[in-house]
Amino acid sequence: MESLLLCALVLVLGVTVTAQLCPKRCVCQNLSPSIAILCAKTGLLFVPPFIDRRTVELRLTDNFITSVRKRDFANMTSLVHLTLSRNTISQIMPHSFGDLRGLRALHLDSNRLTKLVDAHLRGLVNLRHLILNNNQLNAISADSFDDFVTSLEDLDLSYNNLEDLPWTTIGRMTNVNTLSLDHNLIDFVPEGTFSNLHKLARLDMTSNKLHKLPPDPLFLRVRMYAKTKGSPLSSLVLSFGGNPLHCNCELLWLRRLTREDDLETCASPPHLMGKYFWFIPEEEFVCEPPLITRHTTKTFVMEGQSATLKCKAVGDPDPSVHWTSPEGRLISNSSRATTYENGTLRLLIASPKDTGGFTCFASNAAGESMAEVELVVNPLPHLANGTGGIKEADPGSSDITTSVRAGSSLPAVREDRVGHGLDVGEERQLRVEQDTEVPDWR
Numbered sequence: 001m002e003s004l005l006l007c008a009l010v011l012v013l014g015v016t017v018t019a020q021l022c023p024k025r026c027v028c029q030n031l032s033p034s035i036a037i038l039c040a041k042t043g044l045l046f047v048p049p050f051i052d053r054r055t056v057e058l059r060l061t062d063n064f065i066t067s068v069r070k071r072d073f074a075n076m077t078s079l080v081h082l083t084l085s086r087n088t089i090s091q092i093m094p095h096s097f098g099d100l101r102g103l104r105a106l107h108l109d110s111n112r113l114t115k116l117v118d119a120h121l122r123g124l125v126n127l128r129h130l131i132l133n134n135n136q137l138n139a140i141s142a143d144s145f146d147d148f149v150t151s152l153e154d155l156d157l158s159y160n161n162l163e164d165l166p167w168t169t170i171g172r173m174t175n176v177n178t179l180s181l182d183h184n185l186i187d188f189v190p191e192g193t194f195s196n197l198h199k200l201a202r203l204d205m206t207s208n209k210l211h212k213l214p215p216d217p218l219f220l221r222v223r224m225y226a227k228t229k230g231s232p233l234s235s236l237v238l239s240f241g242g243n244p245l246h247c248n249c250e251l252l253w254l255r256r257l258t259r260e261d262d263l264e265t266c267a268s269p270p271h272l273m274g275k276y277f278w279f280i281p282e283e284e285f286v287c288e289p290p291l292i293t294r295h296t297t298k299t300f301v302m303e304g305q306s307a308t309l310k311c312k313a314v315g316d317p318d319p320s321v322h323w324t325s326p327e328g329r330l331i332s333n334s335s336r337a338t339t340y341e342n343g344t345l346r347l348l349i350a351s352p353k354d355t356g357g358f359t360c361f362a363s364n365a366a367g368e369s370m371a372e373v374e375l376v377v378n379p380l381p382h383l384a385n386g387t388g389g390i391k392e393a394d395p396g397s398s399d400i401t402t403s404v405r406a407g408s409s410l411p412a413v414r415e416d417r418v419g420h421g422l423d424v425g426e427e428r429q430l431r432v433e434q435d436t437e438v439p440d441w442r
């Protein structure tokens with residue numbers, strides 16, 4: 001099909017145009033020395049092969065092009081403006097734009113691109129405008145923009161499905177003036193991303209999934225220029241309406257940028273839901289320091305067993321919980337311990353040396369609170385050497401005895417202990433009330 005069309009094209013061209021190659025139904029303007037080729041709504045299924053390689057402007061808008069191939073723009077080092085808007089492009093072959101060293105504007109909006117990887121946009125060392133809105137992009141690799149990171153002035157990624165962006169790369173776009181990131185699924189922006197974008201004049205983050213926006217020195221310009229009206233310097237226009245903003249003390253900095261123009265609303269906390277961001281008094285942007293609502297009390301386990309210490313805290317923003325050992329050391333994940341996000345600490349193999357007071361710290365932007373949990377690890381009974389008999393503790397005195405007997409796994413634990421390779425498959429933690437009498441196993 002493609003080759004048939006090609007043959008037809010060659011015939012037509014051979015007969016009609018020889019001086020200048022102009023693809024069928026296209027308009028070619030030779031405004032010497034620059035050549036512009038306009039092929040809008042011409043039913044193209046692919047990029048026409050016989051394009052003058054000296055072309056400066058090429059518009060292929062409103063066609064049915066499905067893929068960009070390596071040969072399509074080969075040798076077009078004079079091309080400055082390329083428009084592929086409103087096609088059905090879902091595929092870009094690696095290095096397809098590799099020869100476009102002079103290209104300044106690339107329009108790929110309203111196509112069907114789903115992801116960008118590093119080789120797609122390689123070679124565009126002079127690119128200033130990259131327009132990618134209205135695609136289905138859900139992933140952009142970290143080095144996709146590397147070749148034009150300092151030349152780019154305008155990046156439009158709006159109306160895609162992006163949850164994440166190569167933020168570090170965006171943070172290096174020192175010439176960028178306009179960033180359109182609106183209508184995506186972005187739920188997180190790392191702190192400091194925009195700090196070096198001194199030329200940024202427009203940042204549109206409208207209609208994403210942001211609960212908060214980290215403060216950034218750059219954003220202070222919004223206030224600074226708003227106060228000195230008539231400043232010759234352009235101000236920063238920051239749009240973030242249509243996000244589920246959580247209006248607590250972490251957004252106070254944003255509220256303090258006196259700006260009453262846009263109609264952003266808060267999504268939470270409940271009493272501020274639906275209220276206009278700029279109309280809420282600053283005093284209502286509050287955080288709640290952590291409050292530990294539940295935690296394990298005194299816990300007893302046998303040597304070699306696992307111990308689970310729980311600590312539950314509430315606060316706004318959600319507090320994070322960490323633990324310190326009886327010696328005061330911060331406990332992190334290791335072969336002996338796991339700390340879970342819900343505040344639970346699990347010691348996988350308790351040793352009598354672990355006995356002592358563990359401390360749970362809950363902290364957030366508003367403060368910290370702590371609780372102590374006492375752990376008692378009872379050593380295993382030391383049995384008479386060589387006899388093999390298990391000395392039973394006084395039966396019926398407490399439910400610890402019963403539990404251990406029911407599990408009938410004490411001999412296995414003993415063996416493991418000898419081998420120093422304790423592997424307690426199931427948790428056999430024994431929690432007792434503080435006043436319960438603990439039997440002496442020795």
Ligand SMILES: *[C@@H]1O[C@H](CO)[C@@H](O)[C@H](O)[C@H]1NC(C)=O
Pocket residue numbers: 053071074075
């Ligand atoms: C590009 O230039 C090279 C070397 O001059 C040539 O071999 C090749 O055929 C050209 N490709 C196109 C598509 O014009």
Ligand SMILES: *[C@@H]1O[C@H](CO)[C@@H](O)[C@H](O)[C@H]1NC(C)=O
Pocket residue numbers: 333338339340341
């Ligand atoms: C420790 O490991 C657990 C389970 O693998 C994980 O859920 C948790 O996030 C880890 N904690 C840290 C601080 O990495």
Ligand SMILES: *[C@@H]1O[C@H](CO)[C@@H](O)[C@H](O)[C@H]1NC(C)=O
Pocket residue numbers: 310340341342343344
């Ligand atoms: C905390 O998370 C761990 C691992 O997901 C789970 O086993 C444990 O039951 C949780 N604890 C609480 C108190 O929800």
Ligand SMILES: *[C@@H]1O[C@H](CO)[C@@H](O)[C@H](O)[C@H]1NC(C)=O
Pocket residue numbers: 382383384385
């Ligand atoms: C058991 O034997 C080991 C050496 O085999 C010894 O060090 C230990 O003290 C003995 N324990 C008892 C309770 O006799």
